[in-house]
Amino acid sequence: MEHPRFIMQNNPYAAPQVSSQQDSVAINKVLRNTYMLLGLTIIFSAIVAGVAMAMEAPRLNFIVMIVGFYGLLFAIHKTQNSSMGLVFTFALTGFLGYSLGPIFNMVLSIPGGSNTITMALSMTGLTFLSLSAYAVISKKDFSFLSGFLMTGFIVIVVAFVANLFLQIPILSLAISGFMVLFSSAAILWQTGQIINGGERNYISATVTLYVSIYNILLSLIHILTAFSGDD
DSSP, rough: OOOHHHHHTTTTHHHHHHHHHHHHHHHHHHHHHHHHHHHHHHHHHHHHHHHHHTTTTTOOOHHHHHHHHHHHHHHHHHHTHHHHHHHHHHHHHHHHHHHHHHHHHHHHHHHHHHHHHHHHHHHHHHHHHHHHHHHHHOOOOGGGGHHHHHHHHHHHHHHHHHHHHHOOHHHHHHHHHHHHHHHHHHHHHHHHHHHSOOHEEEEHHHHHHHHHHHHHHHHHHHHHHTTTOOO
C-alpha cells in the first residue's frame, strides 16, 4: 500500500485542493463574521436612534456630521486589524444611528410619516437582502464596479456641495436617486470582494455595507417624502 505522503507528493491536484479548501474556510469565516457584526451594529444603531428620538435630540450640525463621520472612518481604517477597530465601528454606527433619531422624528411629524419610514425601512431591507443573496449565490466578481464607484463618489460630492449653494429641489432628489444606485453597487462590490477572497477584513467589510445601507435608507426617506408632497 502506498504511503499517503507519497500519493500527495505525486498528485498534481493535491496542493491546489488543500489551498482551495483553506481559501474557502477563510472566505466563509470573513462572510460569517461580517454579517454577524453587521447585524449587531444595526441593532445597536437602532437602539441609539430610539434613544435620540425619545430625547427629541436636535439634528446634528453639518460640520459635526462630516467631522464625526470621516474622523471615525479614519480611526477604523487605522485600527481595523485590532480590537480597537470594533470599538470605533460601534462608535461610528452609534453616531450614525443617533443622527437618524431627529430625522425620524421630523418625518413622523408630517402626515403619513410613519408609513414613509416603514416603507423606507422595508425597501432598504429588501434591497440589501436581494443584492447580498445575488452576490453570494452567483459568486460573481464585481470588481468591474470599482471605476463606477470611484467616479460616482466624486459626482455625488460635487453635486452635494453645489446644491448646498444652489438649493435646487430636483437636484437634491436626483442626488438621492443616484445615491441609491451607488450604494447598491457598493453592496454588490463589497460582497463580491468577500466571496472571491479579495476582502479578508470583516471590520472593513462591515463598515462598507453598513454605510451603504444607511445611505440607501436616508435617500429613500428623502425620495418618498418628496413624492408624498411633504418635502
